[in-house]
Amino acid sequence: VKRRWPTLATAAAVLLAGTAAVAVALPADADDGGLVVHRVEVGTHPVTVVVAPGRPGRNVVQVASPHGVEVTTPHDVDLDAGSNTITVTADGATLDVPIEVDGPRSQYADDECAAQLLGQHVAGRRTGECAPPAAGDASRAAAALVRHAQETRIAAVHVVADDTPRGRAARAGAEEEARRLGLRLDDIAGPEAVTLLAGSWSQTATVVRDSRPGRGFLAAPWLLSPAITSPEALVTVATTLAPQSAVGRAYAAALAEEAPGLAPTSLGLDRYAGSPKASTLQLWTAANVQFLPRALSAGHAHSHGATASWVGSGQLALVRSSLAL
C-alpha cells in the first residue's frame, strides 16, 4: 500500500496558491489509486474534500465543513492522471487543493458511489471504481415496502424509480407486489397514494421537494441521507442496518473522525459493514422530537450529537422494527 502525503514543498505551494485568505493544507490521505479524502483549511475553516472514485477520468467532488460553513467546489470533474487542482471556497476564502489520481480510467461517478466508497474507506478497506447501481435486493426491498403500505391500510402506490438496473428492478418488484396484494398503482402522487421512492438520491430529492402524496413517502434502503428530510413532508425510510446499531454508531464515529462534516448514509454504512446480506428491513422517519419548541426553550442548553446526524437536525424515530424482505 503506497500512501501519498503532501510534501513540505507542496504545502508551501498551497500556501502560496491560497488567494484571499490564509489557507493551509493539512496532511492529506488517499487510498492507492482510489478514493481521495483531504482535510484542509480554507481560510480559518476546516473543510473535508472527497474525490470519488479518485481515478483519472470522471469523478465527483464532495466538500463539507464540520462547523456548517457553506463550502463550494465544482461537483463533477474530469481528472487527468497525476496532478490536478480543485478549487474550494468557504466563507469567502478559496484554496486550490492538489489532487493526485492514478489507476484505471473512471467512466462513471455519482454521489451515491462516493458515499459507498467513503464507507469502505473509513472501514480501512481499499476502494474501487464507481458503477451504475446494480439491481441487488432492490426488487425485494421495494416489494417489502409495498407490503408495509398495504399493512398500513394504504390503498394505492405511486412508484418513482430511475432507469438504472436497481431502479428497474425496484419498479418491477413493487408493481408485482402491488398487483398481488390488490393495491392500486397510480401514475401520480394523488391523495390516496403513498409514493414509493426507489430511484437515485437526486431524483428522490426532487420528488420529495416537489410533490405531496396524500399518504406520504416510503423510501428504499439506499436512500437514507440528510437530503431525504423535508420541512413539510413525511418520509419513512427503510434500512437494512440500523443506524443506532453498534456498527451504525461505529461507522458514524469513523466518518466523523476521518471525514468531518460529511453525513452518514445508508449506502456508506452498508459498505462499511461489508455489505452483509439482509433478511429484514427497519423503517424510520426523520423527526425532530423537540418537546421544547425553540421559542419556548429559552435558558435550556440545546444538544447536538457529537457524531454527524443521519437526518440533519432531527433524529430517526422507529416506525417499524422488522419488515421481512
Next chain:
Amino acid sequence: LKKRRRLLAPAVLSGLLAGVIAFVAPSPSAQADVKVVTSKLQATDGVTYWVKNHLVHLNGELQAPGTGAEAVTNTGGKKFLLVWAGDQNAADTKGSDIQGAPLAVNPVKALSEDLVDAPPNSDFLAVIDAEPTSATYGKVVNTATVGPVVENEPHHMQYVWHKGDSIFAGGLYSDITYVFDVKALPALKLSGVNLPTDTLCGSIPDAYWALRDGTAYGTYMGGPDAPGPCLYTNGEVRVGNGFGGSPGSIVRIGKDGKTLSEVPAALPTPEDPVACPNYPQIPGTATCANPHGIQVREDLNRLVASDYAEPRNIVLDPVKPQDSNLFRDTVRIFDITQRDNAKLVSVSRMPDGPRKERNPGHEEPRGIMETTVTNLPGHKGAFASSMCGGVIYYTPDITSPKPVWREVFDDTAAAKTLNPQLTEGAGCDGGGWVQTSPDDKFLYHAIIGRNPGALGPADQGAPKQVYVLDIRKLLAAGSATTCSIDTLPEVFDGGKEADCPTLASAFELSDGTSGGPHWGAFDNFELGGDGFYRETTNVRRLAVSNYFVARTGVDGNHKVCVLDLTSTGKLSLDTSFRDENEGTPCVSFNRTDWPHGRAGAAKPHSELYVVADSHLK
C-alpha cells in the same frame, strides 16, 4: 492509532455483525457476582424481544425470585423502586461538550462513565431496594435490560402501582410499549411488547394508567404512522399529518402487550386552526389532540388526558419563529363506560391567567403536560399542570359534559418561598409530575426550573423544586369552588379565595444541569408487624427523578432522590437513601458499572414503588 483502528475494524465488525441486523451492541460483561435470568417472547413482527435480569448477590444472598417465608430471610428489602432508564451514549452529547474539540465520539468527556459509553447499550429497568429499614436501602439489586431495540428513550410508566398490576413502560423514540410482570421481584418477566405497527393511528407513547383488570390505557401523543385517514378500532376515521404529528390516540393495551383498542383523541370536527396549528397542516381538520398525561377514575367511567405538544416539530426553517400554540392548552375527557370504545366527551381550553409574558409561549396555559384525578368516592375533580405556563388548573367535576377549569395556583408562589428575592415569575419553569395523594389531602408537583438568565440578564431563574399543596379546602368546596387566580397579587401570594390551595412545603433540588426534577412517584406501601406490606393512603415518601429528554436540550443530573413527607405535607431529603458508590443522598445513574456491566451513565425518566407479590397483602 489510526492504523490500529483500521486493523481492528474488520475483526470488530465481524463480531458486531454476528446478528447482522441486530439493533443492539454486544452486552457489556455483567458483573461476576450477578445472576442473569432472561425472559423472552416473540412480538407481532416475529422478532424475539427480551428482558435480561442481572440479579445482584447481597451479603452472600442472591436477590432472586423469592416465595413466602423463605424470602423473608433474604437480606435485602422487598419493597423496590423501579426506575425506567435509558442508556446514555454518544448521541446524547451536547454541543457545548464538544465545543473547541476535534470531532469524535465523546471527545472531551473525562469520566469513565462516559468514555465507555460511545455505542448504545441496552435501556433498562433498575430495581432499587426501597425498604428504608433494609441494610441495602438504595442499592441497585437488579438491572433488567431490554432488547433487541436500543435507544428507546425510556419515558413513562403508569403513575401508581397496585398489587397484581403489570408494569407498562414506553419508549419515546422506539414507539414501543413494554409490559413487565413484576410478581417475582426483584426479577422481572417480559409479558408483552406493543410495537409501532400495533398502533397504526398513533405514535410516540407517553404515559399509562393501569386498570383494575390488568390492562392499561396509554397516550400516544403523535399522529398516525402514515399521513392521511386512519381507521381506528371503533370504526371511526381521522385524518392525520403522520408519525409524530397529530392527532394522537388513546390505546388500551392488554397484559400481553396486544392492542385491545385504539381510539381517536381528536374530535370528528375540526378545532380552531389558529389555536391548534399542525405541521404540516391537516386541511380542514386542525387539532390540538396530542395527549400526554393520562389518569382514570374507573368508578366514574372517566379518562382525563392533557395535550402537551405536537411532538414531531419537523425540521422547519430554523430562522422562522415557531408558533407557541404548538404547545397545547387543552384537556380531553373521555367516557370509558365501554372500555374499548372510549368516547371523547369534552375538550377544554385552559384559561389564560393574569401574567403578561414577554414570550407568548410562557403564558399560563401553554403545554398542559400532566393531569391527575382525585381519588375518593365523594370527589369528582381533577387537576392539570402546564409545563411552560407554570400553573395548576382544577375542575371540580370531570363527569360534567362542560367542565369548568380554573387556575388555582401559580408556581411563582412556591418559588418565592425558596427565593424571597424572586423578581420573575414561573413562565416556562418546566412543571412536570403532578399527583394527588391517595387520601386527596395533598397535591405533589415536580418542577424542572428555569435557568438563570433565560428571560434576560436580570432573570434569576425559577427554582428546581418539588412542592406540596394542601388541597383539602378546594375539594371540600365541591362544585361550588370559587378559587381562581385572576389577579397579579395572587400569582405571587397565592389565591385569595378561601378554598384556594395553600402551600404545605417547597423543597429545592438544585443542580448545575440543563434539567431538574421532572418526575416522581409516591410510596403507597407500608410494612406491617407481620413482615408483609400493605397498600396505604398515608404517603410518607416521594421518589423524584432528575431527567427530562436529553436530546431536547433539557437533560438533568440523572439522580433519583427520596423525599420524606410529614402528615402536614412538609418535605425533607431522605439522607439514608444513598448512592452505593458515592455514599451521598440520592441514587446516581451516572455511574460506570452496573449489574449488567460497564455500560456507563444512564437517564432515569420515571419510577414506581413496587412490592414483591409474595410480600404484599
